[in-house]
Amino acid sequence: MDATVKPTFNVLRATRASRAGGIIALILFAVLASLPFWADSSWLRLFAEFACFLVLAQMWNLLAGYGGLVSVGQQAFVGLGGYALVVLANHTTLNPFLCLPLAGLIAALLAVPTALVVFRLQGGYFAIGTWVVAEVYRLLFANASFLGGGSGTSLMALRGIPKATRESITFWIALVLAFGSVALVYWLLRSRQGLALTAIRDSEIAAASQGIDVRAVKFLVYVIAALGAGLAGALYFLSNLRISPDAAFGVNWTAYIIFIVVIGGIGTIEGPIVGTVIYFLLREFFGDFGTWYLMTLGLVAIVVMVKFPKGLWGYAMQRLDLRFFPVQRRVQFLEKETS
Amino acid sequence: MLTTHNLTAFYGDFQALFGIDLEVNAGEIVSIIGANGAGKSTFLKTITGLLKAPHSAVRFEGRDIGGMPAHRIAQAGIAMVPEGRRLFASLSVEENLKMGAYTRRPGRFDLDAVYALLPVLKEKRTQPSTSLSGGQQQMAAIGRALLANPRLLICDEISLGLAPIVVKEIYEILGRIRKEGLTAIIVEQDVGMARLFSDRLYCFQEGRVSLSGRSDALSHEAISKAYFGV
Amino acid sequence: MIAWIDTIVQGVLLGGLYALFAMGLSLMFGVMRLVNIAHGDFILLAAFAGMALVTGLGVSPGIALLVLMPLAFAFGYGLQRGILNFALGRDILPPLLITFGLSIVIQNALLQIFSADTRSIQAGALVTASLHLGEGLAVGWLPLTIFVSAIAVALALQWLFGATRIGRAFRAAADDSEAAQLMGVDNRHIYALATAIAMVVVAIAGVFHGIRTTIAPTDGPALLLYAFEAVVIGGLGSFWGTFAGGVILGVAQSIGFRLDPGWGILVGHLAFLAVLLVKPNGLFPKTR
Numbered sequence: 001m002d003a004t005v006k007p008t009f010n011v012l013r014a015t016r017a018s019r020a021g022g023i024i025a026l027i028l029f030a031v032l033a034s035l036p037f038w039a040d041s042s043w044l045r046l047f048a049e050f051a052c053f054l055v056l057a058q059m060w061n062l063l064a065g066y067g068g069l070v071s072v073g074q075q076a077f078v079g080l081g082g083y084a085l086v087v088l089a090n091h092t093t094l095n096p097f098l099c100l101p102l103a104g105l106i107a108a109l110l111a112v113p114t115a116l117v118v119f120r121l122q123g124g125y126f127a128i129g130t131w132v133v134a135e136v137y138r139l140l141f142a143n144a145s146f147l148g149g150g151s152g153t154s155l156m157a158l159r160g161i162p163k164a165t166r167e168s169i170t171f172w173i174a175l176v177l178a179f180g181s182v183a184l185v186y187w188l189l190r191s192r193q194g195l196a197l198t199a200i201r202d203s204e205i206a207a208a209s210q211g212i213d214v215r216a217v218k219f220l221v222y223v224i225a226a227l228g229a230g231l232a233g234a235l236y237f238l239s240n241l242r243i244s245p246d247a248a249f250g251v252n253w254t255a256y257i258i259f260i261v262v263i264g265g266i267g268t269i270e271g272p273i274v275g276t277v278i279y280f281l282l283r284e285f286f287g288d289f290g291t292w293y294l295m296t297l298g299l300v301a302i303v304v305m306v307k308f309p310k311g312l313w314g315y316a317m318q319r320l321d322l323r324f325f326p327v328q329r330r331v332q333f334l335e336k337e338t339s
Numbered sequence: 340m341l342t343t344h345n346l347t348a349f350y351g352d353f354q355a356l357f358g359i360d361l362e363v364n365a366g367e368i369v370s371i372i373g374a375n376g377a378g379k380s381t382f383l384k385t386i387t388g389l390l391k392a393p394h395s396a397v398r399f400e401g402r403d404i405g406g407m408p409a410h411r412i413a414q415a416g417i418a419m420v421p422e423g424r425r426l427f428a429s430l431s432v433e434e435n436l437k438m439g440a441y442t443r444r445p446g447r448f449d450l451d452a453v454y455a456l457l458p459v460l461k462e463k464r465t466q467p468s469t470s471l472s473g474g475q476q477q478m479a480a481i482g483r484a485l486l487a488n489p490r491l492l493i494c495d496e497i498s499l500g501l502a503p504i505v506v507k508e509i510y511e512i513l514g515r516i517r518k519e520g521l522t523a524i525i526v527e528q529d530v531g532m533a534r535l536f537s538d539r540l541y542c543f544q545e546g547r548v549s550l551s552g553r554s555d556a557l558s559h560e561a562i563s564k565a566y567f568g569v
Numbered sequence: 570m571i572a573w574i575d576t577i578v579q580g581v582l583l584g585g586l587y588a589l590f591a592m593g594l595s596l597m598f599g600v601m602r603l604v605n606i607a608h609g610d611f612i613l614l615a616a617f618a619g620m621a622l623v624t625g626l627g628v629s630p631g632i633a634l635l636v637l638m639p640l641a642f643a644f645g646y647g648l649q650r651g652i653l654n655f656a657l658g659r660d661i662l663p664p665l666l667i668t669f670g671l672s673i674v675i676q677n678a679l680l681q682i683f684s685a686d687t688r689s690i691q692a693g694a695l696v697t698a699s700l701h702l703g704e705g706l707a708v709g710w711l712p713l714t715i716f717v718s719a720i721a722v723a724l725a726l727q728w729l730f731g732a733t734r735i736g737r738a739f740r741a742a743a744d745d746s747e748a749a750q751l752m753g754v755d756n757r758h759i760y761a762l763a764t765a766i767a768m769v770v771v772a773i774a775g776v777f778h779g780i781r782t783t784i785a786p787t788d789g790p791a792l793l794l795y796a797f798e799a800v801v802i803g804g805l806g807s808f809w810g811t812f813a814g815g816v817i818l819g820v821a822q823s824i825g826f827r828l829d830p831g832w833g834i835l836v837g838h839l840a841f842l843a844v845l846l847v848k849p850n851g852l853f854p855k856t857r
Contacts, residue, residue: 070665072606117842120849121801124604127665128797129845132838135794139835251790258669266662291677298673305666306655387751413753425748427741438741441734442753487753 025179032175036168044171048239050280051174052232055181056253057260057272059228062185065266066197067221068204070123072254073130074229076114076137077107079248081230082237083141089157096157097169100234107230111223119219131251138249152244155237170239177231186269188224197221201267262301265311274313340365340522341386341417341491346396346405348378348385355381357546363491363524368517370525370533370554373543374566379526380422382543383495386524387419388412400490414442418489422496422526424480426468432479433464439486446488447519453482456512474505481509485516492523498532510536530562544568575706576827577820582708584799584819585716586781588812589774590792591799592722593767595811598800600739600763601657603664607671609793611768614675615641615775616784617683620690630692634776638769645768649761657760672789679786690779715777719812722770726808729766739763791834798841804851813853817844 036044056074063069084103089096114133121129142150158166188194196217199207208214237243256279264275286293308315341363348356356378363369373379384390386397388409397405404412418439426435436453454461457478463471471479477497484492494513498506510532513521527533533540534554542550542565550557550565594608605611615637622633652671656664692711699707730736742749742759750756778784778792795818803814818837825836844852 064662068661070661072665072669117845120845123602123661124598124606124665125797125801128604128606128794129801131790132794132798132841136835136838136842139831139838143831143835255669255673258666261662262666262670291681295674295677295681298670298677301670302652302667302674305663305670306652309660309663389747389750408755409747409750410753410755413751419751421748421751425745427744427748429740429744430737434737434740437734438737438749438752441738483752 029175029179033172036164036171041163041167044167045239046280048170048174048235050276051178052236053256053260053279054178054273054276055228055232055235056257057264057276058181058185058269059225059232060257060261061266061269061272062188062221062228063225064261065268066189066194066201067218067225068201069218069222070127071130071222071225072127072251073118073132073134074225074257075249075251075253076130076134077111077226077229078233078236078253079134079137079141079245080110081107081233082243082248083147084230085234085237086153086155086243087147089155090153096155096238097173100173100231100238103234104227104231107233108223108227111226114226115219115222119215119222131254134249134251138245141249142245148244150245152242152247155241155243158241170235173238174235177235181228182269182273184224184228189269193217193220259297259301261311262304263312265314265317267310268314268317271311271313271317275311340400341524342398343382343386344396344398346382346385346392348381348390348392350381355546356385359543359546359548361541361548361551363522365522366520367539368521368523368525368537370527370537370540371543372527372530372533372540372562372566373549376545377543378546379543380495381546383419383493383524383526386412387417387493413487414444416444416488416490417493418484418487418491419493420477420480420484420495420497422499424476426471426476426479426483428467428469430468431465432460432468432471435468435479436460436464436483436486439483442487444488448485448488450486453485456485456515457482473501474509477501477505477509478512481512490522492521494523494525496526496528498527498529506532530566534562542566571706572827576823578706578708579712580820580823581816582712582716582819583823584816585712585719586774586777586815587795587799587818588719588815589715589722589770589777590796591803591811591815592719592726592808593770593774594793594796595800595805595808596726596767596770597764599805600743601760602743603653603657604668605653606665606668606793607675607789608668608771608796609791610672610675610679610789611771612775612778612792612796613679613784613786613789615768615772616690616779617679617786619772619776619779620688620784623690630690630776630780633690634773637772637776641768641772642765645765645771646761648768649764650757653764654757654760676786676789683786685785685787687783687785689781689783690776692780696780711777711781715781718773718777719815722773723808723812726766726770730808735759735762795837798837801851802841802844804854806855807853810851810853810855814851817852 032047035047056078060071060074063071081103084106085099088094088099088102094102118126118129118133141147147153189197196207196212199210199212200214200217204214233248237248260272260275260279262275263278264271264273282297304312310318343359343361346356346359347354359382371379371382381390385392385405388404388407388411392405394405395403397403399415399417402415404415427438430438433450436450440450459475460479460482463475468476468479481494481497497509501509506529513536525533525537534557537554540552540554540557541548542562544565545568549568550561590612594605597603597605619630619633619637622628622636623630626633652667656667696711698710700710700713701707730739738749738754738759741752742754742756746756799814799818800811801814802817803810803812818840821840822833822837826833828836
């Protein structure tokens with residue numbers, strides 16, 4: 001048999017649902033961008049907060065779902081971003097809104113030495129290690145009296161700007177960050193780096209044997225996640241105007257993100273979006289119930305994780321086989337050709 | 340003593356065994372040969388309870404044991420010398436042996452009896468199990484299984500990675516135990532050893548029994564054909 | 570000079586309490602590779618339970634502890650069998666999320682029942698009595714009792730793991746849980762026993778903690794961090810290593826407090842980070 005067989009195949013990425021999703025996203029962006037012109041101030045602030053959590057959830061998803069790094073200490077970078085914003089805005093002549101991306105960069109820079117330390121730990125101990133780092137930052141800032149110590153300080157630099165303008169610009173920043181974080185994660189995962197990440201998630205040893213520098217990729221992911229968290233923190237305190245060590249570095253940030261991730265699942269991009277929406281809905285209706293509300297959240301997290309380790313959304317997606325943000329590649333074999 | 344009837348096994352959606360009928364009678368040594376991937380390890384996993392099997396597909400001493408959890412099957416009297424020895428790394432030699440006796444089943448094997456059979460283990464009893472040579476580790480794994488006083492002993496690829504002279508020594512020791520009565524399943528890569536040592540032989544090929552019969556009655560040709568599936 | 574010796578001594582004794590915190594965490598990780606994020610909250614739960622027993626039944630803390638220990642054992646067994654056994658496995662997320670969820674539930678349940686006020690377990694003279702070692706050096710009976718208890722627990726755990734059938738099963742299951750099953754070990758039962766024992770240690774730690782300081786329902790996470798730091802400083806693999814880690818942490822914090830009251834805990838964290846940088850496997854890791 002002297003035939004040269006050339007099996008050819010296409011690598012498909014888009015699905016019908018994703019094409020529809022792309023169009024919906026564009027429309028949504030346009031509608032939301034117009035919000036400051038007709039919506040109430042409280043809606044703008046709510047969205048800004050929503051954006052913070054969404055960005056954090058996507059970053060956590062990137063870290064844990066793709067990098068295999070479960071961090072219980074991302075609040076370290078939230079707080080660093082927040083304080084960087086406040087300090088830069090208050091003490092330099094820079095436009096306060098421009099300080100936001102700078103704050104994110106500072107958080108990312110500080111992630112480098114942090115990674116050197118925490119990467120010495122694995123698994124569950126890595127998680128708690130990141131928490132210790134966040135606590136160190138919290139205590140450092142609480143002891144820094146020039147930053148207001150334990151009771152914190154206020155963002156003064158926006159005093160001269162009319163409220164409506166300030167809130168509109170904050171909102172647009174939030175909008176860009178929200179869509180941007182989703183787009184960034186989506187783009188990252190579709191790239192070669194993303195393939196490497198998925199490989200690492202599935203088997204580090206196998207990935208390393210394919211020539212993937214596992215340590216370098218994980219490090220990169222950690223720094224990117226810190227950048228995202230820093231930006232989210234800067235945004236939050238830009239909106240809030242007041243910062244304190246407990247609000248900045250509190251482990252509550254992680255607690256809420258964990259709940260979002262439990263509901264939405266990790267390893268997908270739409271999961272954190274769904275989770276964040278549900279979290280905010282629940283908070284709107286039940287937040288007033290205080291400890292009972294939180295206890296219920298905790299119980300839900302436990303039950304869901306025991307029964308559906310992939311999160312509720314992940315479970316639903318598996319059953320319905322829907323993918324809005326396709327980051328997998330499907331192989332479609334064409335007819336074999338023989339000459 | 341042990342019979343399997345139409346035994347099937349799956350890893351998720353992948354079917355590894357397609358209806359295995361196999362039988363081991365009391366006092367018999369049965370060997371299983373076959374290429375890698377033929378299903379030998381999978382078969383052992385279903386027998387020992389590490390892999391789910393249909394409840395009535397495996398019968399041991401008159402009881403259906405398919406699907407029973409591994410620790411209950413161990414309690415019932417099936418002990419395995421696992422592939423790759425799988426000694427406990429943070430335990431000493433003696434502690435490994437004592438783990439064999441965890442089920443506290445009564446019988447002729449206690450620590451002294453195993454030391455008498457395998458004196459090199461007594462010498463190294465307090466040392467970490469990782470400090471033993473390959474052959475010594477294999478002996479320790481066998482000793483550990485014997486301490487469970489099993490009704491059925493299973494040996495999974497005990498010649499793997501060992502020098503021929505060591506393999507001979509190990510089979511000699513098994514031979515001594517056999518004299519006092521032993522029912523066993525031996526899974527072997529070494530076809531010659533399997534034929535020599537066992538009463539009956541099964542050949543697995545792609546999840547099915549491709550040949551079975553008395554070890555001394557099967558021709559070399561027949562075994563080759565069954566092994567490779569040509 | 571004497572003041573510094575006093576600082577170190579107080580630190581060592583404090584380390585005994587941290588060793589008690591840490592040994593339960595170390596036990597669960599050693600047997601099941603499970604990191605229990607709710608560990609600190611369990612210690613607090615025990616402290617509050619002890620307090621409730623003391624005020625409710627009108628007994629001494631010692632009796633309350635004796636009552637609490639079997640309850641803790643049963644609780645730990647049920648917790649592992651009912652919930653945590655499902656967290657084990659290859660996925661990294663479930664164990665962390667489940668135990669984090671537990672942490673939230675416990676903190677808020679305690680807040681609901683006991684409110685956010687701080688309180689403590691009344692132990693009468695034991696709290697203030699001290700042993701005078703001359704030259705201005707005094708050692709409180711309470712810290713001494715805690716330290717001695719920590720040693721006793723470490724000895725007991727070391728014996729359990731080293732010389733008993735169950736201890737061997739713990740270590741075997743940690744090495745190779747499948748092979749352990751082949752030996753007849755029922756993993757679900759063994760893991761539940763491990764957690765049960767860990768909870769007994771937690772109960773002891775909790776009651777002592779509640780006597781020693783005031784407690785509030787949200788203190789849990791801080792205790793988890795101390796326990797974790799002690800385990801990492803000491804190195805994985807032996808209870809005495811964990812004990813040493815606790816002592817070192819206690820001394821670091823004590824020195825920190827002496828330098829400036831706001832710096833105590835921070836110095837402890839920094840000592841932990843320093844050890845992590847220089848000796849990632851801890852100071853006394855047990856080599857395999």
